[in-house]
Amino acid sequence: MALRTRPVKKVAPQAKKAMLPLVPKGWAMAGWALLPLRLFLGVTFTFAALQKIANPAFFDKSSSGGIYAQMLQADRHSPIAFLLSHLIDKSTIAGWGMALGELAVGIGFLLGLWGRIAAIGGMTIALSLFLAVSFHTNPYYLGSDIAFAFAFIPFVIAGTPVLSLDALISRRAAAAEGAGDPTFVPVSFGTIRSVCGKAGQPGMCAATNEACAPAGCPFLIDEHASVLARRYVNGEDRRKVILGSGVAAVTAVAAGVTAAVTAGVGRSGTPGTTTTSVTLSPGGHNANGTRIGLASQVPVGGSASFNLPNGNQGIVLQPVAGTFAAYDAACPHQGCPVSFVASQDLLVCPCHGSQFNPSTGAVEVGPAVSGLGVYPVTVVNGALYVKV
Ligand code: FES
Structure with missing residues (x-):
């Protein structure tokens, strides 16, 4: 069999025939x-x-x-x-x-x-x-x-x-x-061998343990090469x-x-899905804890968020007039801030759906496996104080 010296543009008919049954x-x-x-x-x-x-x-x-x-x-x-x-x-x-x-x-x-x-x-x-x-x-x-x-x-x-x-x-x-x-x-190696330009010759790559070179191979050259092997x-x-x-x-x-x-x-x-909430401005500290804002700023049946000086974000609820509950807003699962959904009476994490009891902070639905951190909250002269 003569060795090909020029690139072959098309797959040889016998090669196509050999590939079709596969x-x-x-x-x-x-x-x-x-x-x-x-x-x-x-x-x-x-x-x-x-x-x-x-x-x-x-x-x-x-x-x-x-x-x-x-x-x-x-x-x-x-x-x-x-x-x-x-x-x-x-x-x-x-x-x-x-x-x-x-x-x-x-x-x-x-x-x-x-x-x-x-x-x-x-x-x-x-x-x-x-x-x-x-x-x-x-x-x-x-x-x-x-x-x-x-x-x-x-x-x-x-x-x-x-x-x-x-x-x-x-x-x-x-x-x-x-x-x-x-x-x-x-394609089986037998098929490759049957169409290889060097098949049966003493210099055949497979016989000399060399990698096949594209030149002469209708499977590897030119238009048929992988897009990564082509230079154009x-x-x-x-x-x-x-x-x-x-x-x-x-x-x-x-x-x-x-x-x-x-x-x-x-x-x-x-x-x-979340209630509109106001952000309180903390200020001052005394025996009751850190002052986070006025009680009147927290809507009845709603919530307000606050940031503590230590960087923690909190959420305070007023489910009924005069009753407050405050929590660390970071979800114990992966740390997303929870929000209060009044229509469901739940604290809900928007990231993966954990739900918490608004009265106790306890987890009701996972994937969180523990409840929210609780901040004891007191009202003094109309101001809210939390103990961290
Ligand atoms: S971070 Fe809250 S459920 Fe994943």
């Missing part, structure tokens, strides 16, 4: 195996984004359950506090960035569009939340953010090769360029980028409309 496996199998996880991540991130967008309290700086209060809390404990401190004043922009980022990741995963980019985005969001919010969760496996961050890694490696727009776009681009189905196909962009690559960008632009417009409608519905419907 069932596409490998990459596609990974895609099918990851499909349940992909759908879970897609639904979860889409839901989390829409929930934030629909809730005006999330962007409200006076809400103890909003992004501003969460960033203030994280700023005191997070290992990336030096970064967060620059963002606190821009909490509304940060909140929208997180919500729209989650929406992009969720939709990207559900549609299988730009799967690897969506996976990198999802991993970045989860890692940011881990460092900002759940870094000190003890034991560490009770925090969900670290699990989400690792759950995205397989998709960074494998992408979204099945039931996806990525696969459809690849097939369209390949068909338009007259190339074969781009699905990864495992071919027509198929260009088509994939153009088609993918067009589909991504249409999807982004649809997602933007969905977000706008969700935000509109959230603002025109029933009030947010």
Whole structure:
């Protein structure tokens, strides 16, 4: 058999014939195996984004359950506090960035569009939340953010090769360029040997334990090489980028409309999940404790938040006129600030849904496993004092 000296542009007919009986496996199998996880991540991130967008309290700086209060809390404990401190004043922009980022990741995963980019985005969001919010969760496996961050890694490696727009776009681009189905196909070494330009020759790579060189191999050279092995962009690559960008632009417009409608519905419907609360200004200290403000500033049936000189954030309730209860607002699960939901008569953590008894601070629904820290509160001459 003569040694090829020029690159071969097309797969030899006998090679195509040898490849056809092999069932596409490998990459596609990974895609099918990851499909349940992909759908879970897609639904979860889409839901989390829409929930934030629909809730005006999330962007409200006076809400103890909003992004501003969460960033203030994280700023005191997070290992990336030096970064967060620059963002606190821009909490509304940060909140929208997180919500729209989650929406992009969720939709990207559900549609299988730009799967690897969506996976990198999802991993970045989860890692940011881990460092900002759940870094000190003890034991560490009770925090969900670290699990989400690792759950995205397989998709960074494998992408979204099945039931996806990525696969459809690849097939369209390949068909338009007259190339074969781009699905990864495992090829036996016997097949490689049967089409190898050096098969049967004394210098055959396999016989001399050398790596195969692309030159002369119809599987490895030129148009058929992996995109990483090529030094140039071919027509198929260009088509994939153009088609993918067009589909991504249409999807982004649809997602933007969905977000706008969700935000509109959230603002025109029933009030947010948290009661409006005022922030008290602490000042002074005596035998009764630290003065946190006037009793008249706490609405009956509502709550008010306060920041203590030691940096702790607290929440004080007045369930019935003249009766007060004060707690450390940090959720014992991962430290998110809880807020009082009057309609449910519960203190609720917005991060993972823990619920606490407003009369005692005891945990009623996890994942928190312990209750809120209680601050004894007294009223002296119309002012509220808490003992920390
Ligand atoms: S921080 Fe997770 S439930 Fe509160």
